[in-house]
Amino acid sequence: MGDAVDPAGLDLGTEVERLRADNERLRAELAESAGETAAGRSRLRGAFIVVFYLLGLIALIASNLMVWFELTITDTDTYVETVAPLSSDEAVATAVSTKLTNQIFVAADVQGFTEDVLGDELDVLAGPLVGAVQGFVQDKVTEVISSDEFASIWAKANRVAHETLMNLINGSEDTVLQGRDGQVVLDLSELANRALDALEKAGIDLLQNVEAPADLGQIVLVEDAQLGLYQDALSILDALSWLLAVMTIVFLGAALWLSKDRRHSIAVIGVVFAAAALFSALAFRLLRGALLDRIDDEGAREAADSAWDIVLRGLFEQTGALLALGIAVAVFAWVVGPARSAVWVRDKAAVVFGWARGEVVKGPRGKFASWVHEHKRAVEGTAAAIAFAVLILVPKISVGLVIAVGIVLAVVVIATEIVAGPGEPAAGSEGGARREADPETTSI
Numbered sequence: 001m002g003d004a005v006d007p008a009g010l011d012l013g014t015e016v017e018r019l020r021a022d023n024e025r026l027r028a029e030l031a032e033s034a035g036e037t038a039a040g041r042s043r044l045r046g047a048f049i050v051v052f053y054l055l056g057l058i059a060l061i062a063s064n065l066m067v068w069f070e071l072t073i074t075d076t077d078t079y080v081e082t083v084a085p086l087s088s089d090e091a092v093a094t095a096v097s098t099k100l101t102n103q104i105f106v107a108a109d110v111q112g113f114t115e116d117v118l119g120d121e122l123d124v125l126a127g128p129l130v131g132a133v134q135g136f137v138q139d140k141v142t143e144v145i146s147s148d149e150f151a152s153i154w155a156k157a158n159r160v161a162h163e164t165l166m167n168l169i170n171g172s173e174d175t176v177l178q179g180r181d182g183q184v185v186l187d188l189s190e191l192a193n194r195a196l197d198a199l200e201k202a203g204i205d206l207l208q209n210v211e212a213p214a215d216l217g218q219i220v221l222v223e224d225a226q227l228g229l230y231q232d233a234l235s236i237l238d239a240l241s242w243l244l245a246v247m248t249i250v251f252l253g254a255a256l257w258l259s260k261d262r263r264h265s266i267a268v269i270g271v272v273f274a275a276a277a278l279f280s281a282l283a284f285r286l287l288r289g290a291l292l293d294r295i296d297d298e299g300a301r302e303a304a305d306s307a308w309d310i311v312l313r314g315l316f317e318q319t320g321a322l323l324a325l326g327i328a329v330a331v332f333a334w335v336v337g338p339a340r341s342a343v344w345v346r347d348k349a350a351v352v353f354g355w356a357r358g359e360v361v362k363g364p365r366g367k368f369a370s371w372v373h374e375h376k377r378a379v380e381g382t383a384a385a386i387a388f389a390v391l392i393l394v395p396k397i398s399v400g401l402v403i404a405v406g407i408v409l410a411v412v413v414i415a416t417e418i419v420a421g422p423g424e425p426a427a428g429s430e431g432g433a434r435r436e437a438d439p440e441t442t443s444i
Contacts, residue, residue: 049255049265053272056251060276061283063244064322068315070241071396074234076162080155085310087154093145095303099219100192101138107213140202141195153190161186161221169231184222185215192217249392267333273326280319284312317398324402325391332384353417373420383412 072078086092144150165184196212222230252269259265288308295301335342372379387409391397 045258049258052251052255052258053268056248056255056269057272057276057279059244059248059251060272060322061280063241063248064276064280064319065315066237066241066244068318070237072314074166074237076159076166079162080159082311082314083158084151084155086307087151089303089306089310091299091302091306093142093150095299096188096191096219097138097142097145098299100141100188100195100217103216104137104141104192104195107216136202136204137195137199140198141191144191144194144198149194150191153188157187165222165230168227169234183220183224185218185220187218189217263333263337267330267337270326270328270330270333273329274323275326277319277323277326280322281316284316284319314396318396320399321391321397321402324399324406325397328402328406329388349417353414369419372416376416376420379416380413383409383416 072082161184168184252272256262256265256269288305291308292301292305295304335345387405390405391402394401
């Protein structure tokens, strides 16, 4: 008799082997397909995370400028406080002195009067004589500007000009236009009048035979034709300033939510903050050079240079705070990470904390120390969250504030580690149970 076959004439053993091979092949294809799908999703997730980081970086750079502008330039009190130091700057004082001297000379027509008196025969002496008189007048104007009253006059003039401009932009009906033809001016007429009084006491009455013009001592800040542009710019500023800040939080929060390694994402967010500060500083430097290059007069250029440093000092401090905050966040994320150097730092810190606890806390743990030991990660995480919230929500951030908050946070963490003592929370505790259930959870 031959080998057993099924009624259809097939070898059953061979058929079973073939089906088993087909099953293994299908399983392998399914696993490969699932792996490719997972890899594709991972790449897509990574691409979205990178895009959100870039969008967050751009939004942070823009919001850094917009928020400062909204808090500083549109508020009269803050604006006056910002520009007040200009009154003590030598370059600015020289520029104001030159401007007022030129206005007085034009009003008195010193050039024309001198030429008429000297006549054609002595016309060659007109230039040196006018120059000498102009130098004497500017000396008197400079004396007035160097007086203690200049600071208060400067602050008052800037306050009135800013209030006028904001009222015009906002369409206030009770606004009284300064200057001529709807111009907004910096009214330093009190300085001009004091300079004329000083000249008169010195025996020179330049306006004896002429009427002083109404705009003497006024420096035009905004022309009537420019008000529409200012109104549009302020509307855009109001809409974008806080919106950009919210967008920054949304973009970076989305990147953090999509990431599987939250600690790494927090470190990258710190780098984004630092990069935004560095890019902003570079942009400020380039813009400063471009603006100064457009000013031909050397005195005006020096005044603009000083004004740039003084007026934007708050923005520079805010940008420096962003840099400090970014570095602090990145370092914090690194310290709690798995890097060998970070582990070494934590081990050394544990030795120091253990020694400190032995010096400060004698005997076994009490109830409070035991509670802190079981919940120390929650305590430290809450302290870090509060510190970050303070830096985000405070109206005006600075490097000093970042350092102060960092010191307070460090004190809280050190005190927590000393009181809690060595070792991680037990597995039965809230923190330990969470890590036991999710072994991939980081210390953040």
